Amino acid sequence: MMADALANATDTKACVVGPGAADGAAAMFRELFPSDAKAILIEDPRTKSVAGDNVASRLKGAGVEVSEYVVNPDGSDFHATYAKVEEVREAIRASGAVAVVVGSGTLNDLAKRASDELGLRYMVVGTAASMDGYTAYGAAITKDGMKQTLSCRAPLGCIVDSAVAASAPREMTASGYADLIAKIPAGADWMLADAIGSEAIHPLAWRLVQESLREALSNPSGCASGDEREVRKLCEGLVMSGFAMQAMGSSRPASGTEHQVSHYWDMESLSFGGRPVSHGFKVGIGTLFSTKALEFLLRHDLSRLDVEKAVASWPSSFGALKATFPAIYGDRPAHIRRAEDEMSKKYSPPERLREELSTFKRVWPELSKRLKAQLMPFGEVREKLRLVGAPVEPEQIGVTRSRFRETCRGVPYMRNRYFGLDLVERLGLMDELLGELFGPGGIWEAKE
Numbered sequence: 166m167m168a169d170a171l172a173n174a175t176d177t178k179a180c181v182v183g184p185g186a187a188d189g190a191a192a193m194f195r196e197l198f199p200s201d202a203k204a205i206l207i208e209d210p211r212t213k214s215v216a217g218d219n220v221a222s223r224l225k226g227a228g229v230e231v232s233e234y235v236v237n238p239d240g241s242d243f244h245a246t247y248a249k250v251e252e253v254r255e256a257i258r259a260s261g262a263v264a265v266v267v268g269s270g271t272l273n274d275l276a277k278r279a280s281d282e283l284g285l286r287y288m289v290v291g292t293a294a295s296m297d298g299y300t301a302y303g304a305a306i307t308k309d310g311m312k313q314t315l316s317c318r319a320p321l322g323c324i325v326d327s328a329v330a331a332s333a334p335r336e337m338t339a340s341g342y343a344d345l346i347a348k349i350p351a352g353a354d355w356m357l358a359d360a361i362g363s364e365a366i367h368p369l370a371w372r373l374v375q376e377s378l379r380e381a382l383s384n385p386s387g388c389a390s391g392d393e394r395e396v397r398k399l400c401e402g403l404v405m406s407g408f409a410m411q412a413m414g415s416s417r418p419a420s421g422t423e424h425q426v427s428h429y430w431d432m433e434s435l436s437f438g439g440r441p442v443s444h445g446f447k448v449g450i451g452t453l454f455s456t457k458a459l460e461f462l463l464r465h466d467l468s469r470l471d472v473e474k475a476v477a478s479w480p481s482s483f484g485a486l487k488a489t490f491p492a493i494y495g496d497r498p499a500h501i502r503r504a505e506d507e508m509s510k511k512y513s514p515p516e517r518l519r520e521e522l523s524t525f526k527r528v529w530p531e532l533s534k535r536l537k538a539q540l541m542p543f544g545e546v547r548e549k550l551r552l553v554g555a556p557v558e559p560e561q562i563g564v565t566r567s568r569f570r571e572t573c574r575g576v577p578y579m580r581n582r583y584f585g586l587d588l589v590e591r592l593g594l595m596d597e598l599l600g601e602l603f604g605p606g607g608i609w610e611a612k613e
Contacts, residue, residue, distance in 0.1 A: 168410035170373055176319035176412065177300050182400050184328035184393055187290050190220045191227035193322045194265065194288065203230040207253060207276045210240045212292050216329050217267040220290055224265070231258050240538065244441060245274045247308040254279035266320075269293040269337065271547050272426070273320075274304035281317030288322035293333035294341040294388075294399045296444055297419055299323050300407030310501070312431035319411055325404060327397035338388050338396060339554040340445025345402050346382055346546060347448045350373050350455040350585075351421030352541045358417075358583035361521045361531055370409040370418040372593035377540070378402060379541075385553035422458065422584045425576045426451030430564070432499060437563030449555045454573055456543045457608065461584045462599050463536060467529040470592070472522045476515050478593045483512045493575050504578035509580040518591060525588065558611065566611045570603040 173181060179193050182545070194204060204224050208217040213235060222235040229305035232491040234256040237243045253275045257264050266329035268375040273289050280287040291299050301312045302324050330338070352375055381402035383570045387395035418425075435442050480486035487505055492499040513521060525532070541549075551557050559569040574595070577586045587596055603609050 166373065166405065168374065169369065170405060170412070173369055173412040174300070174319070175411050176302060177321065177323055177408070177416070177601075179322040180300065180324070180404060180408075182325045182327060182404055183397060186324045187216050187220055188223060189327060190265065190288075190290050190324055191223040191229065193324060194224060194229060194263070195227055197288065197322045198286075200265050203232070203260065204265045205257055205262040206231065206233045206265050206267055207236065207256075207272055208233065208267040208347055209236050209243075209272060209391065210238060212268040212272065215332065216290060216292050216326060217480040220265065220267055229435045230262075232261075232262060236275070242440065243271070245271045245304070245306050247306055249275050250278045250282075250306060251532055254282055257285070258283055263287060264414075265290065265415075267292060269333075270296045270298055270305075273299060274306060274449075277320065277552040278304040278306055278315050278317045285321065286321040288509075289320045289324070291323065291325035291400070292329050293337040294327075294330045294396050295333070295337040296341055296344050296402060296556065297403040298403050299325060301410045301416075302414075303416075312434075314416075319407065323404065325400045327400050328393055330400055331391045331396040335389055335391075335554050338391075338399070338441070338549075340443040341399060341403055342388055342553040343381070343384060343441035343445040343452065343550060343555040345378070345399060345406070346549060347421070347452045347455075347537065347544070348378055348406060348542075349541050350423060350452055351419060353459050353536050354421035354455070354584045355417060356536060356539060357531070357588060360528055361524050361583070363583040364415075364417055365433040367409075367418065368415045370413040371413065373405045373409040374418045377405070378432060382549060385549045385596055389553045401498075404472070414547050417582070422455040422576065422586050423448050423451030424574060425580050425584070428495075429572050429576055429579060432503070435563065438563075442562045446515060446556050449550050449557075450564070450569075451556065453543065453547060453550075454569075455585070456546050457539055457602055458573075458589060458598060459536065460543060460587055461594075461601065462585055463533055463540075465580055465592070465594070467525050467533070467578030467592075468527075470522060470526045470529075472519060472526060475522055475592055476519050479513075479515065479518055479591060481515060483514075485508060486512055490578070493578075495571075500575060500579070501609045502530070505577070507581045508578050511583075511587075514592065568604060569609060570599055570611075573602075574599060 264287040406419040
C-alpha cells in the first residue's frame, strides 16, 4: 500500500515507517536533496534527546553539514502560532539549509509552513503517533487569534520511527489513536455525500484510509502500553491518512463531523488545566457525537420519507436560514460570520433539497446497509478510546455538557461540506437528536 501511496502523492517522494527508521535519515536526505545541501534540524529539547542527536550524528557521518534550531530550549511549552512560524522561518533562512524536523505535530506544522514560505522543501522524522499530519498538506497554525489551516506542501520525505513513537508520552499516542478512529464515522459521512453527488468517493484515497483501519485500531491497550508493533500499525494508519489527503487534494478522506467539532473549539481556543487541548482529544469527543448522530439517523427508514413535508419545514431561502444564526451562536460574531460564509455556498434551496432527499429515499435500503457495515458501535468506540487513555467525556477536556450541546447545534453550518449531520438537519430531526443525547436520560444529560 505504501507504493500506491507514494505513486499518487503530490508532494512526498519517500516514506519509511518502522523501528529504527530514524537511522536511515541520512540516506533519505542524500536521496532527496542536492549533494551539497546542508541540513538544519528543527527540534525541541525532548525530541533532540530521543532522536535528534542520533539523526544529527547520522547526517554528519554521511558528510552533511548540520546545524540545529531548538525551539524553546528551556523546555517550556509552545504552540503552533504564526509568531513561531516566523522564528523557525528565519532560522532556516539564516542557515541556508534544508529543514529536517525531528518531532511530531507542532514542530512539523511550524517547519512545514516556514519552509513553504521560503520556497523550500523539507523532510520530517516523526517521534510520536500523535496525529495524521506528517504526510498531509497544510499546517494548523494559530494566526490573527484563530487556529486555521494554512496552505503549504507536505514533506518531500517522511520517516516515522515506531520504536521512538512507542516510548512517547501516553497521551500523545492516545491523541493519535483518537484521530485515527475518527476515520470510521468520517467514512460514513463521505458515503452520504457521495450518494447525492456532493463529493464522490475517491477509490484510492478511500482504500488508503479504510483498508487497514480496523487492524490499526484493534489493540488500544497495546498502543497505550507502548507495544512497538501496535504503535507501528497506528503510525502506518496515520501516515496513510495523510497520503489519502494528498491523493485527493482534500481533507475529505480523513475528516467528518467530528473534525468540525474540533475546529469549532479551535475557534474558541479551548484549553483545560491551563493548556490547549490536543487535536486528537477534541476529535475523539467529536467522534463519539458523530457516531451517535449516525446511529440515530440509521434508526429512521428514509425509504418511507415524506419528502414534501421535510422540504416544507426547511428555510425557504438562504436569508431565512441566516436569520436563525444569532439564536444558535449567541454572542459569537466570528462563528456567525463563518456560518454565513460557509452556508452561502452550502445552502440547499427547496428544489435542490427535494432532489437530495428523493435520492436518499430511493437509495436508502442499500445505502443504510453499507453505512451500518462502516460504523463501529458507539459503545465499542467509547471503550477503545478509554482503553487507549483518551477522554470519553466532554468534561475531561474542559467542556460542560451544555457547551457540548451548543457546539453540536452549531456545527452543521461551519463547513461547506456535506456530513451526516446535514441530513439530520434537513430532515428536521436536529432537536430530536439533541434532546435524545442531552435531555433527561440522555448519554450526555446535563449535570451542571
